[in-house]
Every structure is written in structure tokens, then in C-alpha cells.
Amino acid sequence: MNTKTITVAQYGIGPIGAEITRLLLTKSWVKLVAAVDIDPDKIGKDVGEVIGLGREVGVKVTGELGVKADVICHSTGSRLRDVAGQLKALLERGSHVVSTCEELSFPLDQKIREDLQQVARAAQVTLLGTGVNPGFVMDKLPLTITSVCQEVKSVEIIRIQNASTRREPLQRKVGAGMTTAEFRAAVDSGKIKHMGLRESLMLVGHGLGVEFESISDEKIEPIVADREVTTKYLKVAKGQVAGVHQTIYGKGKINVSLELRMYVGAEAVAADRVIVKGVPDVTMEIKDGVHGDRATAAMVVNSIPRVMQARPGVLTMDDIPVSFR
């Protein structure tokens, strides 16, 4: 695959957008042409400064997108209804859009999906939601592995991430250091939840061609520390919450289950695992698991050449091949 220079705009310069921008700037086949954010503190500054690169790159952050780009990397929110307006406007400009919006990985809101579909097709451009999870380890990778099977009876997908090696906001987000009562209150108020697990389940089901007869509720439980755990940022006493255990499953002609455990002190057991029962059985493991922070930016940038070659419309990761580029 030869890759010509692709003009790219970054839309949203939060922590993930900054990581994507840093990666874009390392790619010989990318020309960064714009960087957009709503933060008045960022607008007007060179994006190299904003993302902590220590050098100017010749692109100033603007509050609106002013130039045309082949592809826009979009990273402003997790919920489809919050970002649908942005996505429509970007597609209407005639750019492909690759977004980290978790709910876009498999849009469940049919009204929004249809709206985006029409806009993308009319403009002859592609819209893709991606990331490492959702977007790869719990959906695209398991789907890819099932391609060696003549029959599939069940797919069990397990991701155990050691939150100790992740940044502080993530350690807080999984509830590390809370009491179980605090944890349950945070779950009830929507503060503790990995976004995209249901989307991953539905993407796997769709890719395998199975309509689930029943889909479980998404269960979010605390993982309680059985010993004291100390990280760079916090300390968890024995009996306090170390992190989150989130599960969902679909039953049908093929049973699919997803289990995510994300907690501090998980170094000994961290892994990504896919267990396919079928003909043949396949048991795959990625030792220590794919580290989330770096991989999301990688998935976005590595998807860019593929989106350039894809058909127009709202696509999922099941519609495109991927690899490092």
C-alpha cells in the first residue's frame, strides 16, 4: 500500500486529541493543516506548544475549522448525541472523519445513524468511529480471529487492564480508593462507566451475522482490593475499591460475552483474551494487554489511509482492514 500525503485536521485538543496530534506530526504521509479547539486558552497558540511538543509546528489552534482537509480526526466527546452536530458539519465540508467518540463505534441510535449516513453519502465521504476499546481489542480483534473458524458457538472476550500503569484521571475514573458505597453511588450517577462495551458487543454480533435473542444489562461492579495497593498517584487500602468490573453478554445462535476489569494492582493478571469455541477452537492472549493510552491514538492515525480507500457512509471497524502505517 503506497500512501500519498494526506491532509489532516485535528478537531478537539484534549488529552486524546493531543496524543493524536503528536502522532500525526511523526507521520511522513500526513500534513497537519489545522487544529481546532473551543478552549480560549488554546486558540491562537501554535498547536506544538499546546500539546507540549516544545517546538512550533506552524499550525495555530483555531476555534473553527477554516481550511479543507482530506481527513478530520475528531475527539471531543464520548456520547453520539453530544457530537452528532459536529460530525454532520464536518462531513458536509467534504472531509472524511475518524472519531474517538465511543458511541460512534457502533451507532445504536438509529435516527442519528441515518442522519449521519445521509450526510456522509451525499458528500461522498466516510465516517468511522475507532479507538482501542471500543474499536479494537474487544470487537475488531475478536472478529478478525473468528475468520479461521468454520463454525462459531461462542466468543468470550476478556480485557484485564492494570490501571496502576495508566494516568491519574483513569485511576480515579475506575473508582480506585473509593469505599464500595461511594463506588455504587458513582455508578448510579453515571460517573463510573467504561463507554462503548455495549457498542462492542453489538459490533461483534453484527460482524458474525447473529441477531441476539437477548442482551443482558450492563453490569458494573467494584473490584475490592485484597491487599494495600500503592500507585504513583494514590493509595488503596485493603477492602477499598481497586477498580471496576464491567460485563455484558448477548445470547443467540452465537453467544458473545464481554468482560472488562480495570483496576490498580492488576500487574500479575493483565491481559487481553479471546476464547472462541467452534471449529476449530481458538484461544488468543495478548500478554499484559494492549496499553490503552497510546493505542487509541494509534488506531485513529493508522485508520486514516484505510478510510481514504473505503466506501462512503457510516462505517464500523468491521468494514475496514487495519495495520500500522
Next chain:
Amino acid sequence: MNTKTITVAQYGIGPIGAEITRLLLTKSWVKLVAAVDIDPDKIGKDVGEVIGLGREVGVKVTGELGVKADVICHSTGSRLRDVAGQLKALLERGSHVVSTCEELSFPLDQKIREDLQQVARAAQVTLLGTGVNPGFVMDKLPLTITSVCQEVKSVEIIRIQNASTRREPLQRKVGAGMTTAEFRAAVDSGKIKHMGLRESLMLVGHGLGVEFESISDEKIEPIVADREVTTKYLKVAKGQVAGVHQTIYGKGKINVSLELRMYVGAEAVAADRVIVKGVPDVTMEIKDGVHGDRATAAMVVNSIPRVMQARPGVLTMDDIPVSFR
């Protein structure tokens, strides 16, 4: 992905073609419309009988393809120059072709590739070479895994297959039971060689966007039994050959190495492994390895809906997404 009924013809009813045909007949979205073979003993018989199904399926084996099919599954040979004429003729009929020809997985003969490219594009159809190896475990799967990486320094791909669980011809083909002298003579005469390892290397390099500065020779060495090994079909004494060890590597901006070990008595160590050094590192293992015989047919059949959606021309596995269907 909804799959409408796809008409499929099987071209070549040897052991792999028979396995593909058996699988095609289990798929609700496939209508088998023809089965072709040159063997006079097979021609005129119902294909269900020929593949040992114990029932008629209403399709008689013919010596020539007489009907139009959306997709033709082609399985008649490993070498591109031997099958290029067949492939061209099938493409000219306006059918997509999915072939198990190992050298088609990444056509290295540019003259043949260009010929096929022109024919496929003129007829607006797709030609794909696939299988489990080449086609998946040592090329498509490693490429897919690298998509989580911001940087890739090297990719090490190791496949250790336990030949004890494979059919007799394969155990013979890896040299089990030979003396090392017999093995080396068989290598020299081209009788012992896993086809497609070089193609897998080149496919991985191409997918990663790296032009190798140097490519090693393909090394084929005996694996000598360190104990007596008995299989269903043969016995290997200590000191005799248990199987084959085949390696190739490319050096460049990214180093890629492929190592295939296929021998009897490998039950304790059988695995498929991909070790990516980069940002982040990724170490993947499929326990016991993907069993070859069933998986090749699976890859062919699971690729059919993807080829129907792909762009015309000569494609590789790096150009299409895959999953069980």
C-alpha cells in the same frame, strides 16, 4: 452485515477443495451452483458423493465451468504460473475468484500480476489469494495487531504446528521419519517446502509500508527428534527427522522475521505467536496454534462476502477485513 444469497462455484475438488465444498454447503447465504474438476473419476458424479458427504446435493461435477457464479472458489495448485491461465479465464467470465494458490497471496511475479490485474479490472471483479498460512496467521493477523502501535521497530512471527495432529500427507511432507540426509535431498529437489513464507513476509512488509533493504534466503532445516515419536500414521526414532524448520526475514526500517516449525511431537510447544517491538510492545499468542486443515477452508469461505464488497482488481488479505460469517 447482511448477506444475501451468493452463488458460488467450486473449482478443483482435491482435499482442500472438498473441505471448502463441505463448508460452503453449511452456509445459508451460499448457493452452490457448480463443482469442477479434471479427474474423470469425479466428473458426472454428484459432488456430495465425491466429497464423501453421504448424500447428493444436486450439483454434478463437470470438467468445465458451465454456469455463471458470483464467486468461484479456486483450489488447484500452489504455484502462480501453473494456475494463472485458469484464474484469467475465470475472471473473464465475470466472477470474483477466491483462491488457495499460495503464491497468489502476494504475487511476486510482476508480469503475471499485471496480467491478472488488467483482466480483473476489465471484468470489474476481484481476485484474492487466501488461506490460513499464507493468508492469515503469519501475515494478516500480525498486520492487524500492529494497528495498535504508534511505532513499530520489529515484528517477529512464529508458528509452531504439531504435525502429529495433522493428516498423513502433511506428516510425510514435513519429512517425519526421514534421515537428515534424506531430508536434505528432499529439500534440494523441492519436495519439502512450506509454500508462501516469502509471500507472507512481503505482504507484511507491504502492509507496514516498509521496503526491505535486504531479504534473507529462505532457510529450510530439519528438526531432529530428541525422543521417539509415534503418530497415528508413522513412527520417528530418536535422531530421525521430526519435521521442518523454515525461516525468512527482511531487514529495513522495520525488521520482520518469520519462523515456521512443523513437526511431529510438538504438542507441548505448539502455538502461533506475534511479538511486536514498538510503542506499545505487543506480545500475542494463540495457544496450540490455529489448526491448519480446517482453517484454510474457513478463510476462503469467510472471505466470500468481503470479496463481494471489495473493489475490483488483484487484492491481498491486507485489503479486506475478515471475520466468521
